[in-house]
Amino acid sequence: QKEVEQNSGPLSVPEGAIASLNCTYSDRVSQSFFWYRQYSGKSPELIMSIYSNGDKEDGRFTAQLNKASQYVSLLIRDSQPSDSATYLCAGGGGSGTASKLTFGTGTRLQVTL
Amino acid sequence: GAVVSQHPSRVICKSGTSVKIECRSLDFQATTMFWYRQFPKQSLMLMATSNEGSKATYEQGVEKDKFLINHASLTLSTLTVTSAHPEDSSFYICSATSGEKLFFGSGTQLSVL
Numbered sequence: 001q002k003e004v005e006q007n008s009g010p011l012s013v014p015e016g017a018i019a020s021l022n023c024t025y026s027d028r029v030s031q032s033f034f035w036y037r038q039y040s041g042k043s044p045e046l047i048m049s050i051y052s053n054g055d056k057e058d059g060r061f062t063a064q065l066n067k068a069s070q071y072v073s074l075l076i077r078d079s080q081p082s083d084s085a086t087y088l089c090a091g092g093g094g095s096g097t098a099s100k101l102t103f104g105t106g107t108r109l110q111v112t113l
Numbered sequence: 114g115a116v117v118s119q120h121p122s123r124v125i126c127k128s129g130t131s132v133k134i135e136c137r138s139l140d141f142q143a144t145t146m147f148w149y150r151q152f153p154k155q156s157l158m159l160m161a162t163s164n165e166g167s168k169a170t171y172e173q174g175v176e177k178d179k180f181l182i183n184h185a186s187l188t189l190s191t192l193t194v195t196s197a198h199p200e201d202s203s204f205y206i207c208s209a210t211s212g213e214k215l216f217f218g219s220g221t222q223l224s225v226l
Binding site (some may be wrong): 032034036037041042043044045048049088090100101102103104105106 | 156213214216222
């Protein structure tokens, strides 16, 4: 089974700062990657998907993928207290395939006032 | 994004009873749905892949006779936890693919006394 690794945190950043969340994966077969946000007691919510090397921006979020280094990250600009949650990185096989994702353990982000 | 509805959101039952959880895709047809389980402070673990009109595919270590999955239509999959025990207490989440993305239901917190 593919392996996705994340630092569990917590990662603490002040309000307005950039939060950088990192994820590494061990299986080169993984082609598609997803970032989910999960609030305590709630189900995950899709934030970003990325399939190609490079950066992908959506509002305050930027996903970065480096397949050679097997590394995917999520940057959150102008962090807000409402961004405080656990962020799950997930990898799937096949470009654009969302089925049978393998999830990391998640990184807990705390945005402080 | 696509909407996946899951019911009930919370259930408390006695040991030995069975519990049924429903997962519906509200605005799209889902030939494949996925069932995950999440223990506190742990990542999502895929339990099984539910295929419309055919038997579910279970992940290694998941008892198919204990976790019965039925995917009778393109919009409904059910998970029945049979003869539930306290160790089955967990957060159960269903998901479905719409296009190339995976969307989650709101989850069911199961507590077995």
